Every structure is written in structure tokens, then in C-alpha cells.
Amino acid sequence: xxxxxxxxxxxxxxxxxxxxxxxxxxxxxxxxxxxxxxxxxxxxxxxxxxxxxxxxxxxxxxxxxxxxxxxxxxxxxxxxxxxxxxxxxxxxxxxxxxxxxxxxxxxxxxxxxxxxxxxxxxxxxxxxxxxxxxxxxxxxxxxxxxxxxxxxxxxxxxxxxxxxxxxxxxxxxxxxxxxxxxxxxxxxxxxxxxxxxxxxxxxxxxxxxxxxxxxxxxxxxxxxxxxxxxxxxxxxxxxxxxxxxxxxxxxx
Numbered sequence: 001x002x003x004x005x006x007x008x009x010x011x012x013x014x015x016x017x018x019x020x021x022x023x024x025x026x027x028x029x030x031x032x033x034x035x036x037x038x039x040x041x042x043x044x045x046x047x048x049x050x051x052x053x054x055x056x057x058x059x060x061x062x063x064x065x066x067x068x069x070x071x072x073x074x075x076x077x078x079x080x081x082x083x084x085x086x087x088x089x090x091x092x093x094x095x096x097x098x099x100x101x102x103x104x105x106x107x108x109x110x111x112x113x114x115x116x117x118x119x120x121x122x123x124x125x126x127x128x129x130x131x132x133x134x135x136x137x138x139x140x141x142x143x144x145x146x147x148x149x150x151x152x153x154x155x156x157x158x159x160x161x162x163x164x165x166x167x168x169x170x171x172x173x174x175x176x177x178x179x180x181x182x183x184x185x186x187x188x189x190x191x192x193x194x195x196x197x198x199x200x201x202x203x204x205x206x207x208x209x210x211x212x213x214x215x216x217x218x219x220x221x222x223x224x225x226x227x228x229x230x231x232x233x234x235x236x237x238x239x240x241x242x243x244x245x246x247x248x249x250x251x252x
Contacts, residue, residue, distance in 0.1 A: 038052065047071070048074060049070040049071045049073065049074035050070070055074060058073075058077055058103045058106055058107060059073050059074075059077070059103065061102040061103045061106055062099040062100050062103040063099065064099060064102075065096075065097035065098050065099035065102065065152050066096065066097065066098075066099025066100050067096070067099075068099065068100050068184070069241070071241050072241045072242070073100065073103065075209060075241060075243055076103065076182055076209060077103065077107065079207055079209060079245070080103075080107045080108070081107060081111065082207075083115075083179040083180035083206065083207070084112040084115070085205075086179035086180065086203050086205045087177055087179060087203045087205075087206075088115075088177035088179035088180075088201075088203045089115050089116045089117070089118060089176070089178060089179060090104055090115060090116070090117045090118070090178075090179060090180050090181070090182075091117075091118045091119075091180070091181040091182070092104060092117070092118070092182045092184070093121075093166060093181065093182070093183045093184065093185050093190075093194050093198075094120070094121060094182075094183065094184035094186065094190075095120070095121035095123070095144075095149055096121070096141050096184075097143070097148065097149060098119075098144075098148070098149035098150075098153045099152070100182065100184070101117065101119050101149065101152075101153045101159075102152050102153045102154070104117055104182070105117050105153050105154065105155040105159055106155070108155070108158055109155050109158065113157075116158050116159070116160060117155075117158055117159045117160070118160050118162060118173075118176075119149070119160065119161050119162065120162045120164075120166060120169045120170070121149075121162075121163065122163065122164065122165060123144055123146040123149060123161075123163055124142060124144075124145075125138075125139045125140060125141050125142025125143075125144070126138055126139060126140040126141055126142070126186070126187070127165055127190075129187050130187070130188060130220065133187075133188040133219060133223055134186070134187040134188055134218075134220045135217050135218070136186050136218070140186075146161060149161075166185060166190045166193050166194060170193075177201060178198055178201050178203065178206060179203055179205075179206045180206055180208075180209075181194070181206075181207075181208045182208075182209050182211065183198070183208060183209065183210050183211065184210075184211035185212075185221075186212050186217075186218045186220075186221060187218070187220050187221070188219075188221065188223055188224045189220075189224070191210065191220065191221045191224035191225060192224040192227070194208075195208075195224065195225065195229075196228070199228070199234075199246070199248070203248065204250065204251050205247075205248065205249075206247075206248050207245055207246060207247045207248065208245070209243055209245050210225050210236070210243060210245075210246070211242075211243055212242065212243075213225055213236065213238065213242065213244035214238060214239075214241075214242035214243070214244065215242050222244075225246075229246060233249065233250050234247060234248060234249070
């Protein structure tokens with residue numbers, strides 16, 4: 001069997017099993033392996049969430065008090081860094097125990113201390129849910145308090161807390177300008193309310209990360225996002241992490 005056919009059969013077989021094949025490049029003239037910079041972070045592709053660069057110090061703050069995995073935290077880290085160059089503040093809807101909030105607060109402290117971090121949550125667990133679209137139940141994630149979150153997040157000079165149900169917690173913030181929002185509220189109506197309020201106030205060049213868009217435990221999240229952005233000038237970018245990112249490129 002020719003080598004090219006064998007390779008095709010092997011790649012097809014591996015793909016059917018849910019995997020990909022990657023070949024380590026070699027120099028054509030000598031046959032020796034190339035030295036790939038930061039080779040330890042190729043798993044097999046470059047995976048900076050494995051601890052590359054300064055990310056590890058920020059993730060150390062998050063992982064103590066979050067259910068968000070390292071690869072998803074990397075997305076938040078990278079976009080928070082990017083949001084420094086966009087007009088507006090940073091919002092997080094769905095704070096739980098404050099892990100990702102602590103990471104975002106530290107990034108702002110280090111890179112853009114004039115921006116503010118707005119945190120929205122009941123700080124008492126999940127509110128009423130809709131059995132037709134949500135798998136979570138009232139009271140989920142109740143092992144948290146506002147005081148514990150404050151202690152973990154720190155940076156009180158740049159952090160504002162908004163305790164209550166969404167969208168009630170948005171009251172008084174109608175004139176806000178938002179550079180970046182992390183929406184991690186898990187249930188359809190809350191995601192829909194976040195879309196309704198946040199996207200019109202998002203700066204051009206800004207973005208929203210919907211944490212639970214692709215997770216089977218949060219089907220209502222995807223329904224809400226898809227419904228809101230259907231026909232609008234923004235298309236959710238679905239990531240292999242389960243997140244979806246929406247970028248705002250126009251003012252309408």
C-alpha cells in the first residue's frame with residue numbers, strides 16, 4: 001500500500017475515534033528534529049493555559065475559588081488584557097466564589113487601574129429556573145457569600161459589587177460603557193437579560209464571553225445567545241472550550 005494512502009487511512013481511523021494526528025516537523029536536509037520553543041507547552045498544540053508566562057500567577061488566583069477550567073481562564077485572561085485598549089469597564093455576571101473575578105481584578109490592577117470591575121451575583125446561589133430550558137435548580141451554587149468573595153477578590157478600590165437578581169442588579173447603570181463582559185449565569189432568562197442590557201452598552205471593539213454556551217448542562221444559555229444575535233451584526237464565535245465570544249464591530 002502506498003505511504004500516502006496508508007497515512008490517509010490512519011488519519012481517518014484516528015479521526016473517527018475522536019483524535020487528531022500531529023507530526024513533529026523535521027529539517028528536510030538532515031532529518032533531525034527541530035527545536036520548538038517552549039516545547040513543554042505543546043499538548044500537542046501550543047497550550048499556554050498549561051502555565052505559560054505570567055498567566056500562571058493570575059490563574060493561581062482563580063483556581064482557588066472557581067469551576068472555570070484553565071483553558072477557559074486563559075480566554076478570559078487574554079481578552080481582559082485586550083480590553084485594556086477598549087473604552088469602558090469590565091463586567092462579570094455570575095461570580096460564584098470569586099475565582100475568575102480575583103483574576104480579572106488583579107489584571108486590571110496591574111495593567112489598567114483606572115478601569116473598574118463590576119461584579120453581579122445573588123451571592124446566595126441560583127434563583128428560580130425554567131424547567132423547559134434549564135437543568136440547574138434554585139439554590140445551586142449557594143456555597144458562597146458576598147463577604148467571602150470580597151475577601152478573595154481584594155482590590156476594593158477598583159471593584160464594585162451588585163448583589164441581586166439579574167436584570168434588577170443592573171438598575172442605575174443604564175449609562176455604562178463596557179469594554180469586556182464575562183457572562184457565566186448558566187440559565188436562559190439570565191443570559192437573555194445580560195444580552196439585552198450589555199450588548200447595547202458594549203464599546204465598538206469590545207467583547208462578551210458566554211462561559212456556558214456549549215455545555216450540555218446549560219442548554220438555555222445557547223438558546224438565549226443564539227436568539228439574541230440572530231439577525232444582528234455579531235456572530236458568536238464558538239470555542240472548543242465550550243465558551244462563545246461575541247465581538248462588537250459596529251455601533252448599531
